[in-house]
Amino acid sequence: MVTDCDAVIIGSGPGGATAAHTLTRAGWDVVVLEKGRNHLLELEAPYGPLGHMSNDEIKFTRRHVLGPDPMLEPRSFRRDESDGDRLYVGDVNNLPSTVGGGGVHADGKLPRFREDDFALLSTKGAIDGADVIDWPISYADLEPYYTEAERLIGVAGEETNPFAAWRSGPYPMPPGADMFGATLTAPAAERLGLHPYRAPTGANSIPYDGRPACVNCGFCGYYGCPVEAKGDPVALLRAALGSGRCRIIPEALAVGVTRSRNGRTATGVRYLDLSVGPGTGDPPEREIRSRYVVLAGGAFETPRLLLRDDLGNSSDQVGRNLMVHFQTLTAGAFPFRVFGASRGRSVTHVHDDHIVGDDAQDAAARAAGLPWIRGGLVEHGGAAGPIQEALIYGPGEHHPVAMVDSSLRERLWVFTMQGEDLARPDNRIDLDPNLRDAWGGPAGRMTWSPHRHELVASAHIGPILEEVLRNAGAEWAVTSTSPPIGPDAARHPMGLPPASRHIVGTARMGHRAEDSVVDAEGRLWDCPNVVICDSSVFCTSTGYGPTLTLVALAARTTRLLAGTPLSGAGPGSDRR
């Protein structure tokens, strides 16, 4: 077969960037198709920053500069079938659609999972109404790739978390400066028996890999970094481009994987060239032929592409078992400014205690008739910018007084617990029956509602977090959740769909083709020269951010593909 390259990679976020980096290092020629614009780096040597990232609340939070524009690419949401075809249309869990994907504006807390996260069924047991399973790989299998991922991205951290899994090497950088609010809440958490630590973060605390140290600009989560201190994924993309073996094509929307006549072998990718049009007819369709195809569009867009292309779904598992983090948001207002919305990296401290659990947590589970509950990583962080605050207050005379007082911005400190979400087959991404994107393709639809596990865990842990805030000196503390629950849910300022941008599990990996989409090495059971390199393949959500793990998995999958596995890799790596 005549090919244009060894692999086409769909998506340039942390997963796709990792694939590009690994494969080019192994001597492969790759083409990265990215449907979004390029605001990140020059695509010609020396691949410098484009200078589009800035401390600009309007551009990043009000005007979709990093895409996707919901007018061009709408998504729909419903909680379950009783909501009808859809409850809401617009921005549903949108991660940026741009060169670099969601990594560009994430604030990059990058913890590893723990050993038991990969064996949830074995260690904790089943729960009615949820599809709790073990992963087909273990922490030991992934550990060398975690180490590689931390080094490539540049993770600043320290080894003080008593609950952390074992690691084969230190963090490449020490942690950056503590945010002031965390210097109040971390000791308070300790006083109440918790174990906070400095968050492992993908932002340089010292000059690293040719990029400068973070300047604590205060515009971190939801913003691109103006000084390029965030390593994820610019470091990986720049290295891939620098190999001379990688071409990134922005504004290229992959719409199908071309296959051999029997459908079992991918031969390339069809894409719409969005750099053309509108006004000159539809965007032209183009094709790139390749030996392998890497899907890295993220856990929403990858199943959408598989479903619209009728690929990889013989098990009827594509799109199912969607998991997001059920967020418990506990906010406390201090009698003085804590500067959480203006100085530092959005979050500098975290604690894991509610993942590990204790006797009280077990008792809360039993009281609710559940065998166990697990919460998630609690991020000790600041609030949002002044426009966001101004919008919350509503119009009227009180507005300027409230803004100066700033109880919802500069005096506010927020705990965000990324609560573990249990897999359920009916929580899924599928194709909306009517809604279309600007180019006529079926829009993705999210159907998602929490299991009782998430609600019970949140109800138990919220009051603990409130107590920590009050102990730290907050005048008041209040807890809400995203997605909102209860009778006032429809009026919640964060909207009905889950606000968490951690989305996983829509093409899960497994040992058997009957109940999974990819094998333990990330290959589609139905078409083995297609691999998935994003968080679609996750078997459980865990209570940790997905990005470091998806990067480690992408490194593992593509190293196994290229025949360059890391030593120390455990079972699975020798089964090729």
Add this chain to the structure above:
Amino acid sequence: MGDPSRAEGSNNEGILDHAERRTLVALFDTLVPPGPVSDDGSPAVPGAGAAGGDRYVEALLGAFEFDPPRIWAGGPSSGRHGGEDGFSSFLELSGWEARAWRERITGWTEQYRTALAKLGVDFADLDPGERRARLSTLDPAFCELAFEHACESLYGDPVYGGNDDGRAWTAIDFRGDTAPAGWTDAEVTHPYGSNGPPW
């Protein structure tokens, strides 16, 4: 990136006429009004209208009068805290992005024209109670849009037309953009110096 020069053949009159802009200023000042002068003499929060809210809306509705359109300011810095002024060189939009923004702006322009006409040319001369009564006759969806734009104009970067000289930021003690200087580690961790927080 490119200079925000007006596109060839553009209409220098602007999108809204003088009377509409006067009404708009009054509308924004009603939704997001000025704050009281504080006892310690620190500057009061300006009203969203008086601080340039009409210029903000005019720049947004007239974004495509410029090339590149004035939708996304450039970067990476404004020049206020080191670096050069990259903000005033607006970013290019792709053809598809431009289509979405043109459609959005066409809808907003229609909404503004309808609502400002309904409020009437005398709206700015009314007292606050009368203004509120007139506001209650408007489409709630427009009121929501106008409030959002009022907040954006007052607390967004001055490059978008509102927040005159960063006056609103000064009033709420917000530095605004900080890069590339940012904050020192000490300013982040110990903003109150060695005295600790003012308990």
